[in-house]
Amino acid sequence: MRITITDVARESGVSASTVSRVVHDNPRISDETKSRVRETMERLGYFPNALARGLAKSSTGNLGLILPNSSENLFVNPFFIEAMRGIGVEAQSRGYNIMFSFSNNEDEEVGFIRNYIKSRWVDGIILLTSRKNDRCMAYLRKKEFPFVVVGRPDKADSTLWVDNDNFHAVYDVVNLLIDRGSRSMAFVGGPEDFSVTRDRLSGYKQALSIRGLKEDSGLIGFGPDFSESGGKATMQALLTERRPDAVVTTDDYIAFGVIDALLEVGLDDIAVVGFNNTLRGRYQTPTLTSVDVNPAELGAGAAALLIDKVTRREGASDHRIIDTVLIERDSTSGILLKSGRKKPGE
Amino acid sequence: MRITITDVARESGVSASTVSRVVHDNPRISDETKSRVRETMERLGYFPNALARGLAKSSTGNLGLILPNSSENLFVNPFFIEAMRGIGVEAQSRGYNIMFSFSNNEDEEVGFIRNYIKSRWVDGIILLTSRKNDRCMAYLRKKEFPFVVVGRPDKADSTLWVDNDNFHAVYDVVNLLIDRGSRSMAFVGGPEDFSVTRDRLSGYKQALSIRGLKEDSGLIGFGPDFSESGGKATMQALLTERRPDAVVTTDDYIAFGVIDALLEVGLDDIAVVGFNNTLRGRYQTPTLTSVDVNPAELGAGAAALLIDKVTRREGASDHRIIDTVLIERDSTSGILLKSGRKKPGE
DNA sequence: TTGTAAGCGTTATCAA
DNA sequence: TTGATAACGCTTACAA
Numbered sequence: 001m002r003i004t005i006t007d008v009a010r011e012s013g014v015s016a017s018t019v020s021r022v023v024h025d026n027p028r029i030s031d032e033t034k035s036r037v038r039e040t041m042e043r044l045g046y047f048p049n050a051l052a053r054g055l056a057k058s059s060t061g062n063l064g065l066i067l068p069n070s071s072e073n074l075f076v077n078p079f080f081i082e083a084m085r086g087i088g089v090e091a092q093s094r095g096y097n098i099m100f101s102f103s104n105n106e107d108e109e110v111g112f113i114r115n116y117i118k119s120r121w122v123d124g125i126i127l128l129t130s131r132k133n134d135r136c137m138a139y140l141r142k143k144e145f146p147f148v149v150v151g152r153p154d155k156a157d158s159t160l161w162v163d164n165d166n167f168h169a170v171y172d173v174v175n176l177l178i179d180r181g182s183r184s185m186a187f188v189g190g191p192e193d194f195s196v197t198r199d200r201l202s203g204y205k206q207a208l209s210i211r212g213l214k215e216d217s218g219l220i221g222f223g224p225d226f227s228e229s230g231g232k233a234t235m236q237a238l239l240t241e242r243r244p245d246a247v248v249t250t251d252d253y254i255a256f257g258v259i260d261a262l263l264e265v266g267l268d269d270i271a272v273v274g275f276n277n278t279l280r281g282r283y284q285t286p287t288l289t290s291v292d293v294n295p296a297e298l299g300a301g302a303a304a305l306l307i308d309k310v311t312r313r314e315g316a317s318d319h320r321i322i323d324t325v326l327i328e329r330d331s332t333s334g335i336l337l338k339s340g341r342k343k344p345g346e
Numbered sequence: 347m348r349i350t351i352t353d354v355a356r357e358s359g360v361s362a363s364t365v366s367r368v369v370h371d372n373p374r375i376s377d378e379t380k381s382r383v384r385e386t387m388e389r390l391g392y393f394p395n396a397l398a399r400g401l402a403k404s405s406t407g408n409l410g411l412i413l414p415n416s417s418e419n420l421f422v423n424p425f426f427i428e429a430m431r432g433i434g435v436e437a438q439s440r441g442y443n444i445m446f447s448f449s450n451n452e453d454e455e456v457g458f459i460r461n462y463i464k465s466r467w468v469d470g471i472i473l474l475t476s477r478k479n480d481r482c483m484a485y486l487r488k489k490e491f492p493f494v495v496v497g498r499p500d501k502a503d504s505t506l507w508v509d510n511d512n513f514h515a516v517y518d519v520v521n522l523l524i525d526r527g528s529r530s531m532a533f534v535g536g537p538e539d540f541s542v543t544r545d546r547l548s549g550y551k552q553a554l555s556i557r558g559l560k561e562d563s564g565l566i567g568f569g570p571d572f573s574e575s576g577g578k579a580t581m582q583a584l585l586t587e588r589r590p591d592a593v594v595t596t597d598d599y600i601a602f603g604v605i606d607a608l609l610e611v612g613l614d615d616i617a618v619v620g621f622n623n624t625l626r627g628r629y630q631t632p633t634l635t636s637v638d639v640n641p642a643e644l645g646a647g648a649a650a651l652l653i654d655k656v657t658r659r660e661g662a663s664d665h666r667i668i669d670t671v672l673i674e675r676d677s678t679s680g681i682l683l684k685s686g687r688k689k690p691g692e
Numbered sequence: 693t694t695g696t697a698a699g700c701g702t703t704a705t706c707a708a
Numbered sequence: 709t710t711g712a713t714a715a716c717g718c719t720t721a722c723a724a
Contacts, residue, residue: 099445367709369702399702
C-alpha cells in the first residue's frame, strides 16, 4: 500500500493539512509539530503524489521541450543533445522535469504543443529553434502559455528568449581574418529569413565597414537551408563571379559544402569559418575553424528563464545572451601561411 | 475558464460518467448519445485533464528515461540522441510521453528513478545502459517497478531488454576479415564485465575457431573504458608482444586509439573495425569501418516492450534483438590492397 | 498554531 | 444504457 498524506496525519496525530504545511515548510507550524511530522514521514517513507499535487495546485513542475523537425543534419549536430543536457541539468537542479517530443514538421510541433497545454502536462514550453513566422510561437502567444525560445524571435515583445550575440561573434571572426590578411571576404549564410542569418550578416558588414573594406554584394550568398549541399551550391554560384580569399559561413555544414566547392576548382588556400563546432569539423581534413555557440548554456539559460517566469520570480528578465568561443583550426591557416605567420595548432 | 467533463455533461444533458464513457468509447453507450456528447465536446473544445485522469486511474501514460553518467564520450556519440529519437517516436505513436534526466553517477541515477517512482510521474522506466551489478536495476527489481534496459542484462530473469546480437555481429566481422586475408587478428574490447564486451569476444573466438585459426590470448586485450586513450594504451601493450594484421574493437573510440597506437609504430596497413558508426569515423582519415548498431531501433524496441508490459498486452515478449549493419570504409582496405583486391569506396 | 471542509477533474463501482 | 456517488491524494480558504 502506498503511504498518503492521511496516513502520515493519522500516525502523527495531526490533520492532513498540517502535514501538507510541514511538507511545504509553512512558517506557521510549530517546530515541535514539524519535527514530529517529519519523523513520521521519514519512518513511513512518505513521498507526495505529484499528480494529486498538480491537480490541486493546477501546476505540474514539468516543462515541455519541442525538438524541431528532424532534418538529418540536426541529429548529426551535437547542438541538440548538448542543449538538451543544459536544459535537463538546469531543470533538475530546480526540481522540474522535462518532457520531450520529436516532430517531423511544423504541424506536428503545433500538435504536440496543443497536447501538452490542453492535457495540462506542463507549465511551460521550450522551443529549440526560432523561425520567422513560427506557427508554434503564434499558437503559444494566442494561448498565452508561457514559453521560451532558443534563438532571437523576430517579434520579441514579451517573448522569452536566449541567444548568442551573433552580431558580435561574426564581427570578431571578420576582424580576425582581416588581421590575418584577408582583403576579399565572402559570406555564405543559411536562409535569409532566419534572424540568426541576418544578425550574422550584420556583424560581417559592420566589421568590414569599420576596417575600411568595401561591402560587395557579389561576395554575399544565402543557401536554401543549413546543409552541406546548399552551402556547396551557393559557393559555386558565388565563384562564377568572384574569387574571395576567405569565407565566413553560418554553419559548419555549410562550411563543408563551401570547402568542397573550393577544392573542386583547385582553391585550397582560402580561409573558411563555420559555426557550431561540430565533431566532423574537428576531425575532417582540413580541420575546420568554427564558432562554438555553447549549446548547453543556451539550453540552461532557456530553462532558467522559463522557470523564473512560471514561478513568477521578481525581476526575472526576458532574455539572456550566451557567449560564443572561436575555435581556430586548420581551415583558417591558408592566409596565415601566405602572410608568413605560423600555422596555428588545434 | 477551462472546460471540464462536467461542463460537457451539463451541456449535453447527461452525467459526467457518461461523458467519461464516451471519451473511452465504451460500447455500452448508445450511438445516439455518443454522437451528441462528441458534438458537445467538439463545440466546447473539451480536452481531458491528464493529471486528474492519472490520479483516478493511478497510471500516467509517461515513461521515464535515465541517461547514463555523462562521460563526455556519450554526447559525442550519436548513439544517444538516436536512441532518444527512437524512444520518442515509438512512445508518441502510442500516446506516451517521455520524461528524461541526465545524471552524473550511479547514485544520481538511482535518485532520479526513486523520484520518478515515488512521485508517481511515470508508469515505467527505460535504462539506456546495462552494466554488471547495476544498482538501478537492483533498485527497480526491488520495487517491482516495470522497466526495460537497452543492452542485455547479466541477470535476465523476467527483465525486459533490447539488444543487438553482439555475438553474431562480431562473428560476421571476423569472417569477413579472414576472407580478406587476415591470419592474425587481435581483439580490443572495453571492460570485460560488460555483457556487450563478453558477447562480442565470444563471437570473435567462435569465428576464429570455425575457420581453423588458433585463439591466442596474447592477441586479446580489454581497455579500462570505451575511450580513445584506453584503446590506445591497450593496443600499445598488445603490440609489445604481437603484430596482428587486423584488429576488431568494440567501439569506434577504442578503434581511434588503436589506430593511433598502430600509426605511432609505423603500422599503416592493419585493418581496424569499430562499433557504433560514429560521425568521426566517417570523416577522419582513414575513414573507419564500423558496425552500426541501429540505436533508433534499439530505442524504439525498448519503448515498445515497456509499453506492452505496462499495458499488460497479451503475448508481450521479454526481449528484442535488433539487427546490426557492417559499414565498410578505408580502415579495412589495407589487407584488401595487399591481397590485390579493389579498395572499397565509402 | 492547527483543523475542517471544499475543491481540483477524472474514473470506477454499484444501482437503476 | 445511464446516473449517483465515492474514491484518487493533495492544497487552501476559512474557522477556531
